[in-house]
Amino acid sequence: MSSFPTTRMRRLRASPALRRMVVETRLSVDDLIYPLFVTHGRNVQAEIPPMPGICQLSLDRLLPEIGSVVDLGIPAVLLFGIPSSKDPQGSEAYEPNGIVQEAIRVIKQAAPEVIVVTDVCLCEYTDHGHCGILSDGGSVDNDATLEVLANAAVSQAEAGADVIAPSAMMDGQVHAIRSALDAGGFGGAPIMAYSAKYSSGFYGPFRVAAESAPRFGDRASYQMDPPNAREAMREIAQDIEEGADVVMVKPALAYLDVIARAKRRFSVPVAAYNVSGEYAMVKAAAQNGWLDARRVTLEALTAIKRAGADLIISYHAKEAAQWLDARS
Numbered sequence: 245m246s247s248f249p250t251t252r253m254r255r256l257r258a259s260p261a262l263r264r265m266v267v268e269t270r271l272s273v274d275d276l277i278y279p280l281f282v283t284h285g286r287n288v289q290a291e292i293p294p295m296p297g298i299c300q301l302s303l304d305r306l307l308p309e310i311g312s313v314v315d316l317g318i319p320a321v322l323l324f325g326i327p328s329s330k331d332p333q334g335s336e337a338y339e340p341n342g343i344v345q346e347a348i349r350v351i352k353q354a355a356p357e358v359i360v361v362t363d364v365c366l367c368e369y370t371d372h373g374h375c376g377i378l379s380d381g382g383s384v385d386n387d388a389t390l391e392v393l394a395n396a397a398v399s400q401a402e403a404g405a406d407v408i409a410p411s412a413m414m415d416g417q418v419h420a421i422r423s424a425l426d427a428g429g430f431g432g433a434p435i436m437a438y439s440a441k442y443s444s445g446f447y448g449p450f451r452v453a454a455e456s457a458p459r460f461g462d463r464a465s466y467q468m469d470p471p472n473a474r475e476a477m478r479e480i481a482q483d484i485e486e487g488a489d490v491v492m493v494k495p496a497l498a499y500l501d502v503i504a505r506a507k508r509r510f511s512v513p514v515a516a517y518n519v520s521g522e523y524a525m526v527k528a529a530a531q532n533g534w535l536d537a538r539r540v541t542l543e544a545l546t547a548i549k550r551a552g553a554d555l556i557i558s559y560h561a562k563e564a565a566q567w568l569d570a571r572s
């Protein structure tokens with residue numbers, strides 16, 4: 245490369261049209277997945293205080309929301325359920341009439357073209373708030389949990405889920421779910437594995453939204469330790485071996501290096517979860533007038549894509565889709 249004054253980097257920045265022509269990363273509505281929190285009852289549209297603009301929705305209120313997802317061209321939603329009651333096994337996670345199973349049917353009936361991704365975990369459904377079944381000593385029993393997760397996945401597939409997303413961070417969960425789906429006649433249902441899911445402080449607002457905070461202790465014995473990136477590559481490699489079709493890094497913004505490494509090392513699509521705490525920070529600052537919400541949101545989502553994410557799960561999906569549309 246020649247140097248100054250032969251090279252002047254500013255030449256290609258001189259006008260909006262020139263800048264548009266040399267853009268390296270283009271965020272698209274096609275990249276986005278919008279998370280939804282579904283709950284029992286009627287006429288429930290309860291805003292989640294730390295997540296302005298995001299609500300728990302009853303099934304009747306879900307339909308208009310799906311309508312706007314369709315209108316905005318967002319290809320997929322990710323479902324989380326708030327059960328009517330919680331128990332030690334998290335049984336509503338796998339019941340045929342569980343809230344997520346009902347929501348899947350409602351969505352697939354109204355808008356069959358929308359890809360319904362379902363989170364497979366037990367923390368929303370257990371009375372202790374952990375992502376698995378507890379052993380007598382109170383620790384999470386990995387292998388006993390696998391069967392419950394597999395049952396939940398099959399029950400979601402039976403209800404019509406298009407993509408299954410295991411997020412409990414149990415060893416062997418992808419294998420257990422893949423085998424159960426195949427045995428149940430759902431060999432065609434892809435798995436989007438939460439492979440490198442960190443034990444993160446950025447999930448705080450989600451736990452309010454999903455009413456899923458652990459009643460004691462934390463998730464550090466199953467979710468990944470934030471300083472580790474090589475270990476994330478092992479997690480991802482294992483999940484691919486076990487049958488994951490898409491792998492995920494979560495959270496996104498504090499782990500862009502992990503996304504970039506995963507993208508370089510593996511050839512499966514990489515998803516990134518722009519989590520609740522990342523959303524809450526932008527909203528809080530914007531509400532105070534400290535940040536321009538539109539600029540920083542599109543900048544952050546573009547950064548996630550630039551790092552290597554093929555798919556981005558984000559609470560910003562609807563507003564981002566609007567902004568992207570208005571730009572063109």
Ligand code: PBG
Binds near residue numbers: 412
């Ligand atoms: C379920 C699950 C969590 C999130 C997605 N799936 C919470 C957790 O692990 O405590 C977090 C998503 C977010 O913060 O937006 N285990």
